[in-house]
Amino acid sequence: AQKVTQAQTEISVVEKEDVTLDCVYETRDTTYYLFWYKQPPSGELVFLIRRNSFDEQNEISGRYSWNFQKSTSSFNFTITASQVVDSAVYFCALSGGSNYKLTFGKGTLLTVNP
Amino acid sequence: NAGVTQTPKFRVLKTGQSMTLLCAQDMNHEYMYWYRQDPGMGLRLIHYSVGEGTTAKGEVPDGYNVSRLKKQNFLLGLESAAPSQTSVYFCASTRQGIWEVQHFGDGTRLSIL
Numbered sequence: 001a002q003k004v005t006q007a008q009t010e011i012s013v014v015e016k017e018d019v020t021l022d023c024v025y026e027t028r029d030t031t032y033y034l035f036w037y038k039q040p041p042s043g044e045l046v047f048l049i050r051r052n053s054f055d056e057q058n059e060i061s062g063r064y065s066w067n068f069q070k071s072t073s074s075f076n077f078t079i080t081a082s083q084v085v086d087s088a089v090y091f092c093a094l095s096g097g098s099n100y101k102l103t104f105g106k107g108t109l110l111t112v113n114p
Numbered sequence: 115n116a117g118v119t120q121t122p123k124f125r126v127l128k129t130g131q132s133m134t135l136l137c138a139q140d141m142n143h144e145y146m147y148w149y150r151q152d153p154g155m156g157l158r159l160i161h162y163s164v165g166e167g168t169t170a171k172g173e174v175p176d177g178y179n180v181s182r183l184k185k186q187n188f189l190l191g192l193e194s195a196a197p198s199q200t201s202v203y204f205c206a207s208t209r210q211g212i213w214e215v216q217h218f219g220d221g222t223r224l225s226i227l
Contacts, residue, residue, distance in 0.1 A: 009154070033213045045204065045218040052213075091156060095212040101172065102147075102212055104156035 002027045004094050006105035013082055014113050021077040021108045023092030029053075032096030034068065034075045039089040039107070051075065053096075082112045116140050120205050120219035127195045127226045135190040135222050137205030145208045146188035147172070147216070148180060150201040157204060163188055195226045 003026040013019045025034065036048040049059060051068050059066045063080045079086050092105040121136045137146065144165050149157040159172030163182040177199060179191045188207075192199060202223050206216040 004156075035215070043202070044220050045216075047215050050215055093157075101159055102216065104158070106154055106156040 002094050002096060002103040004092050004103050004105035006092055006108050008108045010109045012111045012113065015084060016081050018078060018080050019082050019110065021090050023075045023105060025073050025075065025094045027094060027096050029096035032094060035093040036077050037091045037093065084112050084114055086110060087112045118205055118207055118217050118219040120222050122222060124223050129195060129197060129226060131195050132193050135203055137188045137219060138186055139207040140186065141207065141217065143207035143209050145211060147206045148190045149204045150174065151204060152201050197226050200224060200226045
């Protein structure tokens with residue numbers, strides 16, 4: 001069975017602080033994909049990144065970076081110099097093998113205060 | 115360039131009423147999904163479809179039915195609405211598989227009194 005754990009339910013930071021959102025996953029598949037989605041207060045789901053299980057390279061996109069470590073089954077997301085517009089719920093998700101299911105974590109509510 | 119469109123955006127029902135949520139995509143995607151989002155629960159898969167004329171149960175299918183008569187449309191039905199079905203419903207689609215980036219609709223907020 002697949003499982004995604006986002007242990008941080010809520011995080012509150014002050015603008016310009018760096019913040020890391022944790023994601024730990026469980027799967028028996030050797031081939032799987034990990035995703036991060038952002039849900040701003042307006043409610044839509046915005047895709048941020050996809051990573052497959054064979055690519056452990058970290059990725060940086062502007063102020064966003066992702067650290068994928070298979071050894072610890074983690075796919076953590078860091079926002080550098082956070083901004084108020086980063087306030088949102090962030091979901092980590094996992095899909096794998098022949099399973100048609102995309103398993104979401106319960107999400108982390110990030111609030112960036114001015 | 116609509117992507118995935120959900121109808122309606124909001125609805126209030128009384129317990130026992132029935133209704134159908136419509137999801138339409140214009141990207142010629144094979145796979146379509148219905149999720150529900152509840153506070154503190156993330157998104158949970160209700161039903162999905164891997165092509166026209168096929169549907170399958172997801173994680174929380176009880177109380178819902180679906181149909182995929184046309185490739186571009188995926189309908190979610192509530193035959194007898196219950197307060198426990200109060201939720202935000204999201205439809206999504208992918209071209210060929212669950213490993214792809216999901217294209218989500220904007221959601222339907224459903225309240226059942």
